[in-house]
Amino acid sequence: MPQVSLFVTCVVDQVFPRVGLAMADVLERLGYDVDFPEAQTCCGQPAFNSGYRREARDVAKHFLDTFAQADYVVVPSGSCTSMISHHYRELFHKEPDWLERAEALEPRVWEFSKFLTDVAKVEDVGASFGAKVTYHDSCHALRELQIKTPPRRLLSRVRGLELIEMDKAEECCGFGGTFSVKFAGTSGGMAGTKIESILRTGADYVVSIDSSCLMQLQGALLRAGSRVRTLHLAEVLASR
Structure with missing residues (x-):
């Protein structure tokens, strides 16, 4: 099996480390040699989205240096995967040497669910999770990476899990990185609309x-007094 290098992202590293551990568990269960390059930091997306292009390039160059030799880079995030696979070209369009390096790495960078279905060629990873679940399509994954079916195919093969589609699965949750800080009122309103859709399903968990x-969704659910909880897809797939 080729080696898989994990890029765990800032949010997972700082707030949800259990997601990175779950992803590693699933990949190792499938027989992959999992590597965690300790020099990794950020993909550059926060700076890029806030207009700090020079700073974003500096961070992106470090990413390219860190993962240059990886067979595969697997990422538990549609937004970070999209940053690397779509927006590095824009960042480096005036730096041909770095653009060449970004384009060389791009085919080896995969969002976690897409890696499982398209590279590992698996849908049943041996998971069991007895609960009702609804799925939230994140914007970057759906609109930039066209990832809609892979997570659902994986969830459909989890023993004991009932997948219930919400009527607004494709609507934004309102997070959008710094958008949720700069436009808190709008962000909160969007989250409220999403929460109403989630609650109508009767699900126990929201997965993305x-x-x-x-x-964003867990905060809105807690403020609404709901018992519905959130889980990353990797956490569900790591359940036995």
Whole structure:
């Protein structure tokens, strides 16, 4: 089996480390040699989205140096994967040497669920999770990476899990990184609309492939007094 290098993202590293551990557990269960490059920091997305392009380039260059030799880079986030696979080209369009390096790495960078279904060629990872679950499509994963089916295929093969689709699965949760800080009122309103859709399903858990969305949704659910909890897809797939 080729070696898989984990890029765990800032949010997972600082707030939800259990997601990174769950992802490693699933990949090792499938027989992959899992590597965690300790020099990793950030993909550069926060700076990029806030307009700090020079700072974003510096961070992106460090990312490219850190993962240059990886067979595969697997990421538990649609937004970070999209940053690397879509926006590094824009960052480095005036630096041909770095652009070449970014384009060389791009085909080896995979969002976690897409890696499982398209590279590992698996849907049943041996997971068991007895609960009702609804799935939230994160914006970058759905709109930039066109990831909609892989997470659902994986969830459908989890023993004991009942997947209930919400009517607003594709609507934004309102997080959007610094958007939720700069436009807190709008962000909160969007989260409220999403929460109403979640509650109508009667699900016990909301699952997604982006921890930043789940952080936004969990906060809104708690403020609403709901017992519904959030889980990353990797956590569900690691359950036995």
